[in-house]
Amino acid sequence: MITLTNVRKEYSSDVAIGPVNLEIPAGGITALVGPNGAGKSTLLTMIGRLLGIDEGNITVASYDVTSTASKDLAKIISILRQENHFVTKLTVRQLVGFGRFPYSKGRLTKEDEGIISRYIDFFNLTELEDRYLDQLSGGQRQRAYVAMVLCQETNYVLLDEPLNNLDIAHSVEMMKHLENAAAQFGRTIIVVLHDINFAARYADYIVAVKHGMIEKEGTPEQIMKNEILSEIFNTEIEVIEGPHGKIACYH
Template structure:
């Protein structure tokens, strides 16, 4: 479980996040949605200890993210940020191999190599593993980064807008891979998304963020309600029943 208790981040007297108190169950996929600037990515990066908190406490699998040693936390939690500055001459396999660092400390064993191959195959990158990153499309490169994070083999996986710059076909492909990671690999995935309908289609739970706080938290069926969504996004939203569940229409 991920537990946030009275968490705040203060930027100025006018700008702050929280206080947020939230319990995210282990297992499945939880999506953070909300308008731009609501605090979705800030909350995610605080959970991943990439950003410090000013008040409150965050625990992941019972470990306090503020005080737990980095080596121990890296075996529990992995995170992919929105901005990834890649070294163009790395191959896909070399990039994915970085995910084994908490286990290998830079000396890859035969077991590490098997794990790397497993996730390269899982993300459909087998034919691309020898290519350099600057030879890939944006969607292929994004899959490589997700493979790197999964290769860390942590129970909790945090992803900050992994669909950025992907077209709808590649977004669906990516979410299908992540859905399989949650169901087949037993990962707990926490993901920031802009597309409400993709969140409703693939996530088990949706956390709607507004003005730095949790506005609603529940199943897609509970959150995909016109009154809820209109309140969160500050505009009239209707919800229709689509072939795979509810769809929001602006």
């Protein structure tokens, strides 16, 4: 479980996050949703200790994020940010192999190589593993980055907008991979999503963020309601029953 207790981050007298009190359940997919500028990515990066907090406490599996040694935290939690500045002359296999660094320190063992192959296969990248990153499509490259994060083999995986710049087909493909990863490998995946319908379809738990605060949280069934979504996104939203669950329609 991930627990945030009275967490605050202040940028100015007018811009602040928190205080946030939140418990993210272990297992499955938790989606952070909300309008632009709500603080979703900030929350995620604070949980991953890529951004410090001004007040409060964050624990991941009972480890204090602020005080746990980096080498230990890297075996508990992994994170993929939005901005990935890739080195063009890096192959898919080399990139995914970076996920083993907390264990191998750059000297890959036979066991590491087997783990790298497992995630390359899982994300259907086997035929592409010797290609350079600049030879891949955006969707293929994004799969390689997520494979790298999962290759770190942490119980907790943080992904900041992994559907960014992906079309509908590749977005569906990515969410299916994450759904399978959570089930097959027993991971807890926290993902920032812009599309509430992807959250409703694939997440087990939804946390809605607005103005730096937790507006609502619950299962998709609890969150996917006209009045709740309209309040979160500041626009009229109608929820209808679709073939695979509830769908939000914007007016």
